[in-house]
Amino acid sequence: DAEITQSxxxxxxxTGRQVTLACHQTWNHNNMFWYRQDLGHGLRLIxxxxxxxxTNKGEVSDGYSVxxxxxxxxxxxxxxxxxxxxxxxxxxxxxxxxxxxxxxFFGPGTRLTVL
Amino acid sequence: xxxxxQTQPGMFVQEKEAVTLDCTYDTSDPSYGLFWxxxxxxxxxxxxxxxxxxxxxxxxxxxxxxxxQKARKSANLVxxxxxLGDSAMYFCAMRDVSDYKxxxxxxTTVTVRA
Numbered sequence: 001d002a003e004i005t006q007s008x009x010x011x012x013x014x015t016g017r018q019v020t021l022a023c024h025q026t027w028n029h030n031n032m033f034w035y036r037q038d039l040g041h042g043l044r045l046i047x048x049x050x051x052x053x054x055t056n057k058g059e060v061s062d063g064y065s066v067x068x069x070x071x072x073x074x075x076x077x078x079x080x081x082x083x084x085x086x087x088x089x090x091x092x093x094x095x096x097x098x099x100x101x102x103x104x105f106f107g108p109g110t111r112l113t114v115l
Numbered sequence: 116x117x118x119x120x121q122t123q124p125g126m127f128v129q130e131k132e133a134v135t136l137d138c139t140y141d142t143s144d145p146s147y148g149l150f151w152x153x154x155x156x157x158x159x160x161x162x163x164x165x166x167x168x169x170x171x172x173x174x175x176x177x178x179x180x181x182x183x184q185k186a187r188k189s190a191n192l193v194x195x196x197x198x199l200g201d202s203a204m205y206f207c208a209m210r211d212v213s214d215y216k217x218x219x220x221x222x223t224t225v226t227v228r229a
Contacts, residue, residue, distance in 0.1 A: 031215045033216070033217075035219075040124075040221055041221060042121075042219040042220050042221045042222050043206065043217075043219040044219070045216060045217075045218075048215075048216060050215065058216070088158070090160065092160075094215055096215065101148055101165055101167060102148065102210060102215060103150070103162050103165065104150075104162075104217055105162075106152075106159065106160035108158065108159055109158050109159070
């Protein structure tokens with residue numbers, strides 16, 4: 001069965017360290033997204049990609065970067081981790097389809113704590 | 116910019132009763148889609164139901180139905196015959212046809228009481 005996986009599932013790091021969160025999907029979807037979830041804010045979009053070598057900033061992109069070298073993976077890098085980046089991170093993917101119906105499939109999430 | 120508003124941070128419902136979760140949205144695009152996701156305490160995001168802006172009928176999926184009022188820009192989720200397993204956070208989300216991104220509301224926590 002197709003799926004979307006994230007690793008690690010839990011991560012504790014220190015302020016200032018570089019951290020990379022992995023996201024891998026086997027749906028063969030062109031679209032991939034990274035969100036962070038914080039209480040009271042729902043899910044907020046960090047970065048997204050609509051295909052290989054395509055990346056775009058979301059509403060909360062400061063301090064984060066992504067790169068897309070193949071269809072399956074979209075790693076999220078925190079260049080210099082800050083305590084404000086303590087959050088739960090979700091990766092998602094969807095088909096590139098013109099209709100408004102375009103369900104996003106979510107990974108299980110990564111809980112990141114920055115001390 | 117799109118904006119999704121869920122005004123109920125938390126709700127309690129008795130088992131077997133129905134509950135309505137409010138969602139209002141704001142967009143200038145005439146073609147858009149509305150989604151509801153469920154997030155149980157285990158953390159995963161589960162897709163529940165979809166409504167397209169041009170759909171003539173309200174969407175239904177089992178015990179879930181969507182009360183879509185386009186003129187009011189509201190897309191309320193109705194869960195009928197609540198079960199203990201319905202206790203979760205529920206998110207309303209929207210995308211414009213011109214883009215693939217989803218905008219999420221802040222969520223509503225539902226607690227079902229036995």
